Amino acid sequence: MERRSFLKGFGAVSVCAALVPSIVSAADEAKKVSGPNEMSVESALAAITGGKPVTLSSKVSLSAPEIAENGAVVPVKVSVESPMSAKDYVKAIHIFATKNNNVRCANVYLTPANGEASFGTRIKLGATQDVLAVAEMSNGTFLSAKQNVKVTIGGCG
């Protein structure tokens, strides 16, 4: 129970807090330390694709709220249309928060035995940004979907 109310309390505060990082980083640009996990979306993508093109595709469906109820835990679901057969399946699903300091949110590796290429999780978004889902197909191609999620202090007077 105590843990639960702690979590709830944390959740309630964090939307307003979520706005702060962008403000802080703007003000403290000079002393910003580049952490070991910091990575741009371009380099994170290249590390996965090896430079191959990523194509927006209706086969990838990304479901995320238009406006985050809580920037600290934004529910995101990705599903990819695929027969998931030995010849044609989804090898991996990657989720990126394109403007977080660390853009990498999740890498999920699949086999035909999964039966269905679908994955849902909650990600933290530091500010309003695009969420990008990339599906790595067994034929070596990369398909993607993206959606803008607004992170706002909301309803402030």
Added chain:
Amino acid sequence: MDVSRRDFFHIAAALGIGLPTLGTAASTPKRLDQVALQDIYGFKAKGNVTLLHICDMHAHIKPLYWREPSTLISAPNLTGTPGFLCGESFLKHYAMKGKTLDAYFDTFMNFDTLAHKFGKMGGIAHMKTLINHVKKERGADNVLLLDSGDTWQGTGVALKTQGEAIVKAQNYLGVDVMVGHWEFTYGKQRVKELIEMLKGKFISQNIVGDDSFADDYEELIFEPYTIMERGGAKIGIIGQSFPFTSTANPKEFTQGWSFGLRLDTLQTYVDKLRKEEKVDCVVLLSHDGFSVDQEVARQVKGIDFILSGHTHDPSPRPTVINGTVIIIAGSHGKYVGRLDIDIQNHKVKGYEYKLIPVAANLIPADPEGVDLVNSLYAPHEKEFGEILGVTKNILYKRDTFHSPFDELINDSIMDAMDSDISFTPGYRWGTTVLGGEQITMDDVYGMTAITYPNVYTFEMGGLQIRNVLEDIADNVFNANPLYQQGGDMSRLGGVTYDIKIGAPSGKRITNIMVKGKPLDDRKVYKVSSWGGNLQNAGANLNDQLTRPVYDVAANYIRRQKKVDISGNSNVHILDYDCGCPRKGSKSC
């Protein structure tokens, strides 16, 4: 019925009713009264089913004055489209004439003058007479009364009874189905209690449990839809509560419930109603907002009618998008929308719509309703009836950036808290007090009656204030309706600024001045705020100053006695010449 004979002439003339036999008419004023009333009732009845629609009453069970906005500006791509129309651009869009009863209800133009002529608007006793008239004409079994929400909150009587007075009013009106938004600010437990008292149904397809420890995790909290038979037809009604309740209002009230547009599940329910439930007509009862629902109609297939709410737009004509007909019935009980539907062979063949103004001087009050209102107000008469002062000029709430009533509230807060800056929320509900009239405590509650009324005083850095303003501006002026929250811009006391609405997100606001000096990004300011969650982003909250806003405002008006608010906006709009621009234009 307290319309003088002279008023009948004004009304008749304003309604454009010809008076060929003026002499005869003058000698029989009752006849004239009937003509005017018939003009309000007048309707080309159609088909077998009537949906009566109300939205955003904000607990105004008594008639009131409500002035529509004189500034209603949006992102350039939406300028002058339904949902962003006011004044002359409104009249032009709907091909209406000025100085008529309809123009008085729908626009701000000549409001003071016409208010004295046409009188107050709404009130459940008058709405009921109108509803009874339609039920008698159509047969009660062929009529549904649907309520798009924002009904339980907005007045003192609602707040003091924690919504109960308004549920009684809904039961009296005969509300069959409703959805919600401000309803949720009474908290989950109270919402459930009030729904128990409500004779109608409360439905919502877009509220889902998100507490992974709770039994209702990922389950629907309310029935997503209901099916009702009227006029021999099966009507499927899907509920859509306000998608951004948990962002726009404090989360504590709905902790464990997740909202959102949820267009994917909405499509699933539309398809289910058509294919499995075999309904003849699919209705979305919505609190999305008018412009959001136009986007919903673009993205979701198979909805016949959207009965919209939230953004308080009166829309005399339906807006049709991809075959979906969207209506919205203003706010504060000013209107009842009448939608007659012709359903044949399990399909909608046609419809007829009218937005009926509830002119309280023309539509007689139902005595039962008068008694109900009196009994609900009786315990609070002494408090609500207190005359706090008199206002020299009109006080109203709406407009995109600034309103005189909000200026008065900000003045009272800055006076009481000695703060540099005051934030008052850009809600679209409130009340209107005409110039020269008394301000009562009931009026103050009409502007401030919320379940989280505290004014908080705290510190914020200049840069943070700038970023907060940009954040709020992006919620109001986003070019994509799905990212708007449907309110007006927060009202600022102590601050002036320039805004370029069409500029990119984060770059709209310039030339911010605090008490006449440029905002210093590095300086710390003393900020007061109510009705939002800005205090969570601030620092060093001064708890000793925290007080309910209605007490702060009432004390100030009591001391002022005579209120003189200029009504001049503190915001300079850089990319529009006027408040009600036409489509594709920067001017009116």
